[in-house]
Amino acid sequence: MLKIPDHQVAGHEAGAGKLGPLVDDSGRFYKPLQSGKRGAEEAAFYESFSSNTKVPEHIRKYFPTYYGTKVMKASTGVEHPHIVLQDLASTRVNPSIMDIKIGSRTWGPEASDAYIAKCLERDRESTSVTLGFRLSGLQVFINNESGFYKPNRDFIHKIGPDDVRVILRKFVSSNPSEKLDTAPDCSLASSVYGGTNGILAQLLELKAWFEDQTIYHFNACSVLFMFEKGLVLNGASSNAEVKLIDFAHVTEGKGVIDHNFLGGLCSLIKFISDILETMGHTATNGQLEV
Numbered sequence: 001m002l003k004i005p006d007h008q009v010a011g012h013e014a015g016a017g018k019l020g021p022l023v024d025d026s027g028r029f030y031k032p033l034q035s036g037k038r039g040a041e042e043a044a045f046y047e048s049f050s051s052n053t054k055v056p057e058h059i060r061k062y063f064p065t066y067y068g069t070k071v072m073k074a075s076t077g078v079e080h081p082h083i084v085l086q087d088l089a090s091t092r093v094n095p096s097i098m099d100i101k102i103g104s105r106t107w108g109p110e111a112s113d114a115y116i117a118k119c120l121e122r123d124r125e126s127t128s129v130t131l132g133f134r135l136s137g138l139q140v141f142i143n144n145e146s147g148f149y150k151p152n153r154d155f156i157h158k159i160g161p162d163d164v165r166v167i168l169r170k171f172v173s174s175n176p177s178e179k180l181d182t183a184p185d186c187s188l189a190s191s192v193y194g195g196t197n198g199i200l201a202q203l204l205e206l207k208a209w210f211e212d213q214t215i216y217h218f219n220a221c222s223v224l225f226m227f228e229k230g231l232v233l234n235g236a237s238s239n240a241e242v243k244l245i246d247f248a249h250v251t252e253g254k255g256v257i258d259h260n261f262l263g264g265l266c267s268l269i270k271f272i273s274d275i276l277e278t279m280g281h282t283a284t285n286g287q288l289e290v
């Protein structure tokens with residue numbers, strides 16, 4: 001049975017007459033090919049990436065598994081080609097998820113002047129230019145009674161660097177709320193951001209690859225942070241995951257480092273490290289002891 005995903009936090013959403021992703025009960029996520037070159041280029045990226053032997057195995061786990069493309073009835077009711085992916089949320093019950101678009105620049109080298117102008121406006125209005133990344137959307141599970149803290153898109157579009165800092169803290173707090181002025185307790189920071197398998201460790205592993213890889217330039221891609229609060233509270237070992245998604249603007253690296261993505265990633269790492277440091281973790285050799 002196909003349905004609209006329960007846990008989408010950003011991007012184009014399926015609705016009455018609106019094209020958006022669908023999921024099934026076997027753990028697959030169907031992303032409709034976007035209009036123009038974007039859909040075809042995203043599918044081409046997945047084809048290239050999934051067969052590229054230069055991508056190390058320990059890096060592949062940061063990407064959703066790709067199952068090809070399929071023409072099928074879309075959310076609009078009309079037949080449309082879709083990219084078939086692993087549904088990253090399918091094994092989770094109440095996932096806390098954050099989508100962070102990486103890079104101070106969100107277009108590729110061959111973008112038209114009109115497209116650059118559209119992106120530049122968004123990059124300047126958001127924290128992309130100042131921080132090298134911006135929050136695209138999030139949901140944080142509070143409890144069964146209150147459900148999720150899920151700020152709306154208009155609010156997310158307006159936030160500045162200080163708000164980003166607060167929201168990254170709220171994401172790992174027991175008391176997230178609509179107000180930006182409350183003090184998030186960061187009670188889950190050590191388990192979610194810290195630890196040998198936590199989000200910081202995963203970001204550092206990705207960073208090491210980005211310092212070296214020159215195969216692709218990940219223009220306008222997002223990292224997804226995901227964890228299950230219930231498992232953290234039960235003391236299970238870290239269930240936090242980092243994934244990369246949204247590859248409609250990936251271009252060839254042509255032997256050059258993806259400095260736009262790498263810079264944004266370093267900036268995000270600094271924000272996460274700062275949160276852990278304020279929780280009493282100490283930095284040694286550029287890595288945090290957690």
Ligand SMILES: Nc1ncnc2c1ncn2[C@@H]1O[C@H](COP(=O)(O)OP(=O)(O)OP(=O)(O)O)[C@@H](O)[C@H]1O
Nearest residue numbers: 008009010011012029064085086087088089099246
């Ligand atoms: N493989 C996946 N499994 C589960 N959820 C996913 C997956 N890919 C994307 N999502 C969800 O869908 C959202 C949008 O994904 P994506 O960025 O690929 O779509 P988009 O419409 O291209 O976005 P944009 O408008 O930012 O370009 C993500 O924030 C995430 O919540």
Ligand SMILES: O=P(O)(O)O[C@@H]1[C@H](O)[C@H](O)[C@@H](OP(=O)(O)O)[C@H](OP(=O)(O)O)[C@H]1O
Nearest residue numbers: 010011012034038122136153157220248249
């Ligand atoms: O961050 P938001 O508010 O979700 O805005 C969307 C985001 O900037 C996407 O990256 C962009 O798709 P592209 O990157 O593929 O251009 C999309 O453009 P669109 O609405 O023209 O598809 C925007 O609506």
